[in-house]
């Protein structure tokens with residue numbers, strides 16, 4: 001095992017001159033057998049680990065996100081609805097799906113890694129959290145450094161969200177203004193004559209029966225998620241440097257880029 005040179009890593013601090021006080025103990029260390037080098041002086045304790053333990057930080061390459069992907073029993077802002085049994089059915093299609101940027105289907109920035117179904121929970125004050133799918137994902141930060149800066153800033157501002165993508169076996173016209181009719185997914189999606197008028201006009205909630213989830217989008221300001229409860233966060237918060245903000249440039253959608261950069265500029 002090789003060690004960093006201790007004297008390279010600490011600077012003399014004040015009158016005690018630390019580098020001199022550790023010079024003798026260091027020479028007595030049996031370097032090949034040690035897992036760590038511990039030097040205790042009146043001024044300071046220094047612990048030095050082997051080179052192989054102080055390599056690249058993988059967290060700089062992968063940004064890990066965790067959050068709520070899709071909720072049951074309440075239609076979201078887009079009129080999409082799932083019963084708890086629908087989420088149970090679709091659970092197996094979540095993990096390993098693509099993670100894209102703002103629903104740009106060709107801009108895949110990472111992948112979903114894990115999913116779990118969280119059962120409905122009711123708090124003592126009567127407030128309840130509906131059953132929902134919680135999903136973990138990783139973002140390929142080494143391929144998307146600019147987007148990584150935006151995601152970190154959005155997380156710090158608690159404005160980072162997921163948005164699901166799915167198809168289903170059938171669609172049911174649901175909700176208070178729904179007629180209960182059931183139709184094939186493509187008829188509902190394409191608003192054909194086989195779909196009821198409420199679904200064609202998007203006047204009712206649409207329940208997705210036996211869904212298959214096809215991935216998720218990362219949502220950042222100024223875009224808002226279909227489900228306001230789909231908040232996500234980083235597994236490890238990272239402060240964004242000013243230099244990092246400066247590199248957060250986009251070229252594929254200039255209007256969107258301008259709004260995102262405005263979000264970054266406003267800070268939190």
Ligand SMILES: [Zn+2]
Pocket residue numbers: 173178179180181196197198199204
């Ligand atoms: Zn209907």
